[in-house]
Amino acid sequence: MSALALVAVLAACAGSPLATSDAPSAPPAKTAPRIPDQVSNAAWETDMQRFAAEDAQSPPPRGGVVFTGSSSIRLWDTLAQDFPGVPVINRGFGGSELRDSTWYADRTIVRYAPRQILIYAGDNDLNSGRSPQQLRADFIAFVERVRRDLPKAEIAYISTKPSPSRAQLLPAQREANALVAAEAKRLGVDYIDVFTPMLDTAGQPNEALFIDDRLHMNAAGYDIWQRVITPYVK
Template sequence: MSLRTLVRPAVFGGALLALLAACAGHPPAKTSVPAPASAGAAPRVPEQVSNAAWDTDMRRFAAEDAQSPPPRGGVVFTGSSSIRLWETLAQDFPGVPVINRGFGGSELRDSTWYADRTIVPYAPRQILIYAGDNDIHSGRSPQQVRADFIAFVERVRRDLPQAKIAYISTKPSPSRAHLLPAQREANALVQAEARRLGVDYIDIFTPMLDARGQPDESLFVEDRLHMNAAGYAIWKRVIAPYLQ
């Protein structure tokens, strides 16, 4: 038998083994970070956003930016209605170039999907997010809130790797007192992930409880969900030390 005859099966066998090894390998890990909102297709509800109507808020932000462009390198506050309704935000943190990009009723994954329209354009030095409250109320589990938090951090760091991120814990609202156990669990899970990811975790849950460990009614307006001036005064005091 010739040397050529011996080599050919060996070469073929080696190629076949390499092919089989490649096929047996693990597929690439799927990222939890969604494609940017400007990628073309409308976001899927509820996998990527909780409500497609947020596009109205995005157009409002764009109109505000066109009229008065926010400074780059500032501090973006984003998330749900507790941010949107913080009318004294700029006055509460004088000297800090704050940008309010809260959109009421939103959930964590909404801030992730729309990050390219509410965070990235401003190249902020810091982002503070309040979200998770509506998520629990809509039926998402504490574990889903944790996963959505991780996805948010990954999304922001994709374009803004140097920006500081702070997560404001969910607040204890009287109208949602029945959700306190789930909120506590979600807060604990997010706090652990924040520590692992190098994200600041700001606890506003504890200082908003009364002496009985229940939501302090005196901190809320008539709907028992949104805060009055006394509630925001607590947020101001607790958040101020974290601002860069």
């Protein structure tokens, strides 16, 4: 073999997979949540970082009661006062959907080892186009996710609320609430009906319970929630 041919063979071997098989492989890239399969909005990561900062400054007690879900929880400023003597932890975030709470359960629920989790989610889900059947499936997935790490924790699902700005969703809400209530019974989860007491005498969303956006509640709305939810808090 000529010297030139030998150089060519050596160069080919140097570039072959066998020549580099002992080199350390790069770590796999962290998988980002898929939109919309796993989460409805990747921006919730900002909320997760906010929770971590709050925990670092003032660590919540273990064995408490976590309230999580969408903005109706996030905006519940009087949560601690409404449940005196209960070590409540508010982990509501953005306009989240039920599947978001499932995806971020390790950072909003599991890390606190709570004795009970109360979740409000489903309103935004239906508004974004998810069906009552999808919401039922998302509810089952949430319960399974929580029980994987917290098999002894109690779970309570707060039904969707009837908002004046989303009155067109009432039929879908009624169907979804009924489907989730049936699954909750089967799974041993408390189902809390806030839908019915928030209707007016005509069976429509009670305008008096909402702020100007006709979506989020005022103090009167939260008073109903406090009264209805209190018997379920453990």
